[in-house]
Amino acid sequence: MHETAVATDRPGVIGNRVLLTLTLAALASLALLPFAAMAPNRLVSGQSVMVWQALVGWQLAALLLLLAMLLVAALSRPFGPRAASSLALCVPPVLLALDLFALGDYAHRALADASPAARVSQGATFWVLLLVAALIAIDAWQRLRLGAAARAGYLGVGLAIIVACFASDLLSPLSIMREFANQHGNFIDQLIRHLQLVFGALLPALLIGLPLGLLVHRQTRARNVLFSVLNVFQTLPSIAVFGLLIAPLAALGNAVPWLGALGVGGIGVAPAIIALVIYSLLPIVRNTYTGLAGVPPATREAARGMGMTARQILWRVELPLALPVILSGLRIVTVQAIGLVVVAALIGAGGFGAFIFQGLGQYAIDLVLLGAIPTIVLAVIADFLLQLLVSLSQPPGAR
Numbered sequence: 119m120h121e122t123a124v125a126t127d128r129p130g131v132i133g134n135r136v137l138l139t140l141t142l143a144a145l146a147s148l149a150l151l152p153f154a155a156m157a158p159n160r161l162v163s164g165q166s167v168m169v170w171q172a173l174v175g176w177q178l179a180a181l182l183l184l185l186a187m188l189l190v191a192a193l194s195r196p197f198g199p200r201a202a203s204s205l206a207l208c209v210p211p212v213l214l215a216l217d218l219f220a221l222g223d224y225a226h227r228a229l230a231d232a233s234p235a236a237r238v239s240q241g242a243t244f245w246v247l248l249l250v251a252a253l254i255a256i257d258a259w260q261r262l263r264l265g266a267a268a269r270a271g272y273l274g275v276g277l278a279i280i281v282a283c284f285a286s287d288l289l290s291p292l293s294i295m296r297e298f299a300n301q302h303g304n305f306i307d308q309l310i311r312h313l314q315l316v317f318g319a320l321l322p323a324l325l326i327g328l329p330l331g332l333l334v335h336r337q338t339r340a341r342n343v344l345f346s347v348l349n350v351f352q353t354l355p356s357i358a359v360f361g362l363l364i365a366p367l368a369a370l371g372n373a374v375p376w377l378g379a380l381g382v383g384g385i386g387v388a389p390a391i392i393a394l395v396i397y398s399l400l401p402i403v404r405n406t407y408t409g410l411a412g413v414p415p416a417t418r419e420a421a422r423g424m425g426m427t428a429r430q431i432l433w434r435v436e437l438p439l440a441l442p443v444i445l446s447g448l449r450i451v452t453v454q455a456i457g458l459v460v461v462a463a464l465i466g467a468g469g470f471g472a473f474i475f476q477g478l479g480q481y482a483i484d485l486v487l488l489g490a491i492p493t494i495v496l497a498v499i500a501d502f503l504l505q506l507l508v509s510l511s512q513p514p515g516a517r
Contacts, residue, residue, distance in 0.1 A: 331406020405447025
């Protein structure tokens with residue numbers, strides 16, 4: 119009974135082709151790609167260090183054992199589908215901890231007798247192992263059909279491992295951590311600015327997009343025109359939109375002094391938020407329309423038969439039923455906005471993009487990563503939290 123509830127591949131020797139492919143990718147990275155890089159300073163790419171050179175004996179043995187367990191779990195025997203997926207689910211946190219510990223341990227050993235300017239950076243294999251661990255966990259979630267609470271607890275374990283590694287001095291010798299130490303105060307400021315830009319764009323986008331979604335649901339003639347206009351905005355390159363807003367906003371700020379005093383100008387926060395709102399409208403309007411259109415007509419008729427007014431039907435029937443689809447649109451918009459704020463640094467809006475472009479100008483890859491990695495983490499956290507809200511907003515039978 120339990121085993122039939124787990125998604126399986128075609129019968130044969132291989133029980134889980136996804137798991138097998140990911141494990142083979144991890145093994146290939148161990149053989150072909152560097153695990154770390156040792157450089158004399160922050161501006162030099164450095165010398166590649168393979169995994170067998172960076173890891174001590176027990177670390178390499180443990181890593182190979184974990185990958186061997188995944189290979190066994192990918193087979194149709196000796197485990198059943200559910201037991202194999204449970205084994206695959208247990209490996210990623212251990213693989214994550216080992217990957218982080220091995221890199222930090224190597225950095226401590228490599229820099230013990232090196233010059234103060236020497237740097238140790240992450241190699242491709244380190245990132246491949248992290249990605250493989252994440253994808254294996256997601257595949258196991260789907261096969262075991264874990265609920266939102268179980269997924270949140272699992273992510274909590276992974277987050278606790280990461281926090282423990284960063285809270286100790288394990289990763290302090292890494293080049294990216296040295297960049298963070300040098301930019302600590304500025305990092306906090308840019309984090310706050312990044313979040314301000316994202317939420318500053320989401321609020322007006324919702325205030326504009328939700329009524330427009332209701333409008334196109336009720337007015338068929340406006341639907342094609344509005345969607346055509348929003349589709350055009352969506353196809354414009356973000357850097358072009360930022361550029362097009364410079365001249366009119368600069369003129370507006372000069373012509374209306376009180377707007378200029380509020381910060382409206384050709385560069386900075388104002389054009390960034392306007393551009394983000396423009397890009398956010400299509401997903402919000404489209405998902406609002408789709409959610410409202412998906413409400414069964416019989417449900418509306420039943421509400422009318424109970425004596426509800428049109429406003430009551432909207433707030434008590436249509437919007438609650440359409441909420442999961444609307445939240446899905448908000449999820450798309452939030453993740454998109456977190457990424458687009460990076461580009462807004464080109465017009466002086468700030469955010470993590472400031473580190474990325476500063477690092478590109480200095481040929482300092484770790485400074486680029488200092489902006490890129492937190493952006494990815496913010497997007498992943500936002501995506502998970504909104505997925506959780508979507509799941510909670512669905513009727514119990516649909517979760």
